[in-house]
Amino acid sequence: MPLSPNLRGSLFMAIAMAGFTANDAITKTMTGDMNTGQVMLVRGLFATLLIGLIAAHRGAFARPALVLNRLVAIRVAAEVVATVLFLIALAKLPLANVSAVLQALPLAVTMGAALIFAERVGWRRWLAIAVGFVGVMIIVRPGFEGFSVYSLVVLCSVLACMVRDLATRQLSPEIPTLLVSTLTAGAVAVSGLLLTVPMGGWTAMTLPETGSLAAAAVLLVIGYQFIIMGMREGEISFIAPFRYTSLLWAILLGFLIFGDVPDQAMICGAAIVVASGLYTLYRERIVSRRKPAATATRSPMAPEGV
Numbered sequence: 001m002p003l004s005p006n007l008r009g010s011l012f013m014a015i016a017m018a019g020f021t022a023n024d025a026i027t028k029t030m031t032g033d034m035n036t037g038q039v040m041l042v043r044g045l046f047a048t049l050l051i052g053l054i055a056a057h058r059g060a061f062a063r064p065a066l067v068l069n070r071l072v073a074i075r076v077a078a079e080v081v082a083t084v085l086f087l088i089a090l091a092k093l094p095l096a097n098v099s100a101v102l103q104a105l106p107l108a109v110t111m112g113a114a115l116i117f118a119e120r121v122g123w124r125r126w127l128a129i130a131v132g133f134v135g136v137m138i139i140v141r142p143g144f145e146g147f148s149v150y151s152l153v154v155l156c157s158v159l160a161c162m163v164r165d166l167a168t169r170q171l172s173p174e175i176p177t178l179l180v181s182t183l184t185a186g187a188v189a190v191s192g193l194l195l196t197v198p199m200g201g202w203t204a205m206t207l208p209e210t211g212s213l214a215a216a217a218v219l220l221v222i223g224y225q226f227i228i229m230g231m232r233e234g235e236i237s238f239i240a241p242f243r244y245t246s247l248l249w250a251i252l253l254g255f256l257i258f259g260d261v262p263d264q265a266m267i268c269g270a271a272i273v274v275a276s277g278l279y280t281l282y283r284e285r286i287v288s289r290r291k292p293a294a295t296a297t298r299s300p301m302a303p304e305g306v
Contacts, residue, residue, distance in 0.1 A: 009233030040192025046217030135272030
């Protein structure tokens with residue numbers, strides 16, 4: 001029995017989140033053997049090669065001068081900053097904790113759109129944003145036992161992702177997504193090259209370690225391809241909430257690979273953030289009924305270097 005477009009799209013989104021989270025788990029295992037800069041460099045080179053091949057196949061390089069504008073530069077710079085901060089925090093925090101804080105990204109993008117672009121956000125969504133960030137504070141728990149400064153690093157990564165996504169919203173439709181993605185992946189790789197020495201220098205890599213980072217890059221590409229496929233199926237407002245399955249994958253992989261068991265504060269805070277995000281998506285669905293389809297609910301993504 002064939003699946004409906006909504007169910008097919010939600011399945012694609014769940015697969016994308018599994019790909020991204022598996023990439024994060026692999027990357028986290030690598031940060032124990034090499035510094036963040038080296039991880040960015042090696043994984044970035046593989047990602048650039050893979051995305052570049054896909055972009056070339058689809059003709060995305062036909063007009064490369066299209067990326068020479070201010071918004072593309074802002075997007076690329078924000079992605080680089082977000083990726084550096086994300087990987088630094090990922091090396092020090094449980095996978096589920098990092099994922100839980102990142103679930104606040106849709107709330108941050110909604111807030112940023114209201115403050116920067118003067119998009120209309122009603123009091124219900126403002127209340128949901130406020131409640132969501134209370135949930136983030138419960139996860140971060142500043143001033144309490146169990147607090148880690150790296151939780152604030154994740155929060156700064158979320159803010160950088162917000163800048164990236166707001167810049168992406170303003171990009172001209174004539175700029176191919178794959179062209180921007182290839183440029184971003186290349187910029188992350190170059191940044192990793194520049195950071196490798198300051199962060200401790202190059203560490204000799206074994207064949208399994210190189211293969212693991214190549215696999216992480218493949219999972220990134222799979223994740224982004226399935227997101228594109230998912231967003232082209234059914235209703236975006238139905239499919240977008242399935243991005244929160246990344247938290248379930250993070251809890252599962254964190255337990256199976258690293259033996260991490262989320263504490264009550266993390267579970268409580270994550271539940272509040274997810275509930276707030278789902279309500280915000282619901283309200284955006286209501287509002288989007290009065291908007292053109294092109295401005296309907298988006299699905300902000302965590303920093304992945306592409």
